[in-house]
Amino acid sequence: MNRLLRSINVTELLRPLGHVLAFSCGSAALMSLIAVSLALVLDRTVVGADLLDRYNVTLFTYTMVNLPQVVIDGLTIGFVYAAIALGYTMVYGVLEFINFAHSEIFAVGAFVGVELLIALDATGILAGASLVMAYAYLILAILFGMIAAGALAVTVERVAYRPLRGASRLVPLISAIGVSFLLQDIIRLVESLTTGQFNRIMPTFGNFDGRIIFGKLAMGNSTITLGIAIKSIIVIVAAVVMLVGLNYLVNATRIGKAIRAVAQDRKTASLMGINVNKIISLTFLVGGLLGGAAGVLYALKFTRIDPFVGFFPGLKAFTAAVLGGIGNMTGALLGGLVIGMLETFAGSYMGVFTMGALGSEYKDIFAFSILILVLIFRPQGLMGKHVVQKA
Amino acid sequence: MAKFRFSFYATMLATGLALAVCGSAAASEKVIKIATQSPLSGDQSAVGVDIKRGAELALEQLAGPLTEMGFKVDLAPYDDQANPDSGVANAKRIVSDPQVLAIVGHYNSGVQIPSSEVYHTSGLANISPANTNPKVTTRGYLEVNRIVGRDDVQGVVGADFAVSKGVKTAFIVHDKTAYGQGIAEFFRKRAEEIGIKVLGFEGTEEKANFDALLSPVVAGNPDVVYFGGMAFQAAVLFKQARERGYEGMFLSDDGFDSSDAAKIGGKTLIAGGGTFYSTVSGPASVYPGTAKFIADFKAKFNADPQPFAAQGYDSMAISLKAIEEAARANNGEIPSREAVTKAVRALKEFQGITGTFTFNEIGDPEKAQYFVIQVKSADPNEWSSNEVVKTLDIAPPK
Numbered sequence: 148m149n150r151l152l153r154s155i156n157v158t159e160l161l162r163p164l165g166h167v168l169a170f171s172c173g174s175a176a177l178m179s180l181i182a183v184s185l186a187l188v189l190d191r192t193v194v195g196a197d198l199l200d201r202y203n204v205t206l207f208t209y210t211m212v213n214l215p216q217v218v219i220d221g222l223t224i225g226f227v228y229a230a231i232a233l234g235y236t237m238v239y240g241v242l243e244f245i246n247f248a249h250s251e252i253f254a255v256g257a258f259v260g261v262e263l264l265i266a267l268d269a270t271g272i273l274a275g276a277s278l279v280m281a282y283a284y285l286i287l288a289i290l291f292g293m294i295a296a297g298a299l300a301v302t303v304e305r306v307a308y309r310p311l312r313g314a315s316r317l318v319p320l321i322s323a324i325g326v327s328f329l330l331q332d333i334i335r336l337v338e339s340l341t342t343g344q345f346n347r348i349m350p351t352f353g354n355f356d357g358r359i360i361f362g363k364l365a366m367g368n369s370t371i372t373l374g375i376a377i378k379s380i381i382v383i384v385a386a387v388v389m390l391v392g393l394n395y396l397v398n399a400t401r402i403g404k405a406i407r408a409v410a411q412d413r414k415t416a417s418l419m420g421i422n423v424n425k426i427i428s429l430t431f432l433v434g435g436l437l438g439g440a441a442g443v444l445y446a447l448k449f450t451r452i453d454p455f456v457g458f459f460p461g462l463k464a465f466t467a468a469v470l471g472g473i474g475n476m477t478g479a480l481l482g483g484l485v486i487g488m489l490e491t492f493a494g495s496y497m498g499v500f501t502m503g504a505l506g507s508e509y510k511d512i513f514a515f516s517i518l519i520l521v522l523i524f525r526p527q528g529l530m531g532k533h534v535v536q537k538a
Numbered sequence: 539m540a541k542f543r544f545s546f547y548a549t550m551l552a553t554g555l556a557l558a559v560c561g562s563a564a565a566s567e568k569v570i571k572i573a574t575q576s577p578l579s580g581d582q583s584a585v586g587v588d589i590k591r592g593a594e595l596a597l598e599q600l601a602g603p604l605t606e607m608g609f610k611v612d613l614a615p616y617d618d619q620a621n622p623d624s625g626v627a628n629a630k631r632i633v634s635d636p637q638v639l640a641i642v643g644h645y646n647s648g649v650q651i652p653s654s655e656v657y658h659t660s661g662l663a664n665i666s667p668a669n670t671n672p673k674v675t676t677r678g679y680l681e682v683n684r685i686v687g688r689d690d691v692q693g694v695v696g697a698d699f700a701v702s703k704g705v706k707t708a709f710i711v712h713d714k715t716a717y718g719q720g721i722a723e724f725f726r727k728r729a730e731e732i733g734i735k736v737l738g739f740e741g742t743e744e745k746a747n748f749d750a751l752l753s754p755v756v757a758g759n760p761d762v763v764y765f766g767g768m769a770f771q772a773a774v775l776f777k778q779a780r781e782r783g784y785e786g787m788f789l790s791d792d793g794f795d796s797s798d799a800a801k802i803g804g805k806t807l808i809a810g811g812g813t814f815y816s817t818v819s820g821p822a823s824v825y826p827g828t829a830k831f832i833a834d835f836k837a838k839f840n841a842d843p844q845p846f847a848a849q850g851y852d853s854m855a856i857s858l859k860a861i862e863e864a865a866r867a868n869n870g871e872i873p874s875r876e877a878v879t880k881a882v883r884a885l886k887e888f889q890g891i892t893g894t895f896t897f898n899e900i901g902d903p904e905k906a907q908y909f910v911i912q913v914k915s916a917d918p919n920e921w922s923s924n925e926v927v928k929t930l931d932i933a934p935p936k
Contacts (some may be wrong), residue, residue, distance in 0.1 A: 201735065201737050201738075201758070202737065202757070202758055209757065212757070213753055213757050216753060216756075216782075217750075217753055220749040220750065220753075223749075224747060224749065339579070344583065344584075345579075345580075346580075346581055346770065348801055348802050351804050351805075356781055356806075358781065358783065360783075366757065369757070369758065369759030370759070371756070371757060371759075372783040374783060376781050376782075445746075448747075449746035449747050449774070449778075450746070450774055450777060450778075450802060451745065451746055451770070451774050451802060452746075453581070453745075456746070490750065491749060491750045493750070494749070494750020494751060494753070495749075495750045495753035495754065496753075498738060498740060498754050499754055503738060503739060503740075506738075506739075506740040506741060506742070506751075507740060507742065507750045507751040507754075508714070508740065508741050508742050508743065508744075510750055
């Protein structure tokens with residue numbers, strides 16, 4: 148027992164937690180600073196007057212009072228993006244190839260988890276479940292989603308990518324896009340044939356829809372209730388656990404060492420007795436497991452899923468991976484949080500700052516402009532290292 | 539050997555040709571087709587499929603007079619996927635089939651408007667069971683008719699209702715489609731006229747994550763959140779707003795009228811200030827003529843009719859009646875599309891199950907009914923028992 152405890156590498160458990168904390172606080176502080184200074188500047192202008200007229204509150208107060216909620220929302224979606232981004236980044240790290248089918252693997256995870264819960268709901272188990280059992284069912288659904296998505300990721304690698312491994316880099320990329328379309332339509336077909344409908348709704352059970360209330364803030368004519376939805380906490384906790392687990396796997400175990408070796412130099416790794424194919428399959432498995440779990444969490448948070456549900460989260464998670472430096476796991480975490488924060492801040496404040504001219508519908512402009520800026524000025528991403536092209 | 543093979547192919551070809559000739563000979567025994575277009579797959583299929591089913595039922599029950607005249611009347615259902623591109627592509631296929639004499643169609647105004655340009659250029663009569671955007675008829679096309687009310691009235695009905703509930707402030711969200719944005723703008727205009735303060739007016743195509751959009755909504759704590767658009771978005775938005783602690787009233791439009799809303803929103807629709815929607819189509823049970831329709835529909839499809847199924851039935855009934863009149867005028871021969879188009883407008887006081895219809899010079903019904911309905915149950919199976927809180931008869935604006 149003592150030996151087992153001693154064999155746990157505590158640094159590798161604490162380091163990612165430190166990253167999570169630092170990145171969350173950092174991005175939240177930076178975005179808040181920008182929002183608040185903008186508010187201060189705009190407060191004396193016509194924008195402030197307009198808000199005063201409609202909400203009976205100054206722009207500065209409005210911004211401050213809404214800040215905690217916006218940060219919580221940004222963190223929640225940021226962690227979802229980070230969990231998906233890890234799938235992109237792991238595969239890229241090992242194969243230098245962008246697995247565009249990852250967004251559909253995410254969707255499959257979501258569908259398997261939600262279908263399981265719908266089936267349980269139909270038997271009436273969910274409605275009468277105690278709190279402990281409700282969490283057990285949710286964890287069961289997440290596990291099912293993970294297993295299905297992980298198995299699918301490994302299959303896709305075996306069928307669509309491995310035969311192309313010797314080909315030029317464009318070929319597996321196109322294969323990945325093909326797989327992505329194929330999977331979308333397979334989900335649609337299977338769901339239409341079995342349920343007659345391919346938009347599925349997450350059943351309501353347990354206390355996930357409830358909120359923990361911190362307090363009330365008076366603002367102008369109304370009061371703002373400060374609180375966090377229980378499902379947001381679940382999403383954040385689950386994502387952090389996965390991030391820490393993955394970091395531990397890669398940086399503190401023998402398997403992780405093998406993965407890193409394959410990422411560095413596939414040929415030499417195989418000369419050192421590492422089974423490269425097995426390690427690559429394992430990488431896809433891990434990416435798929437994370438994607439599947441993220442899918443179920445996404446469905447839990449946002450209620451409704453359809454076969455195309457993976458597209459936008461996938462695209463944004465990919466952006467996050469590139470932003471952080473693709474191939475770098477810490478970078479994926481940072482990128483996910485930054486994109487999540489940016490989009491939530493933009494969506495929440497843009498309407499007010501522009502007097503309704505640009506509403507939250509334009510929030511994605513920011514995420515993708517940042518991507519373009521990063522690609523221009525720091526092509527290797529925020530945390531990526533500049534590497535010379537391998538021969 | 540080669541020669542034998544050639545003669546074998548020749549025989550095959552000849553047989554095929556002969557069969558084809560027989561086939562077209564059989565078809566020439568006066569076949570009339572009536573097309574339907576509605577979303578049969580996707581987010582809005584619950585309502586779209588039932589529009590088609592309503593039309594199908596009407597065809598079965600009311601094609602009698604035409605069959606007696608020696609016609610064979612077929613239904614040609616098309617799936618527009620609630621998507622303008624698919625709608626227009628289908629429309630082109632529909633008009634290129636000379637046997638199609640009328641089209642019952644579209645659930646979404648955004649799909650009907652471009653598709654009906656195609657019907658218009660080829661003179662095909664279009665009876666709409668559900669499209670409410672004013673532009674559907676204000677283009678003044680002879681071919682286009684609808685049997686329901688208009689959004690420039692429906693938006694006003696919604697705003698007036700809000701005021702009657704003591705609403706002082708409103709936040710308006712729409713889905714950026716011709717329909718959703720259109721009705722939201724009419725709602726806003728009327729709301730501002732009658733003294734409701736509009737805190738915000740936002741469009742969104744988001745289907746899942748409304749967190750960012752909801753910040754200004756919840757911060758303003760408006761008396762009512764209005765959504766112009768369809769149930770699959772509105773219900774998710776409403777649910778997330780409640781989860782963020784919004785306690786006021788929700789108000790939406792006839793796009794909200796689908797049991798999917800209860801499936802998604804569940805109890806959150808009943809909580810707080812409750813959920814209301816204005817519509818041009820009451821639950822089938824509010825119309826005096828629909829008792830038999832509901833019974834027949836249940837017997838045939840084993841489900842309660844969704845909203846607009848009865849309108850699908852009436853639209854088909856009007857098409858059949860017009861074709862019958864036009865055929866009689868044409869000595870029992872297949873009438874031209876133009877004759878059918880004119881016959882639709884010439885119908886006076888047509889007795890349908892959802893009302894009595896006479897079309898005005900642009901194709902609006904001379905009087906349309908508007909309802910405001912309150913969601914009463916979180917159970918999707920109970921959707922058709924939602925309570926009608928207000929009924930109005932209003933003529934279309936000039």
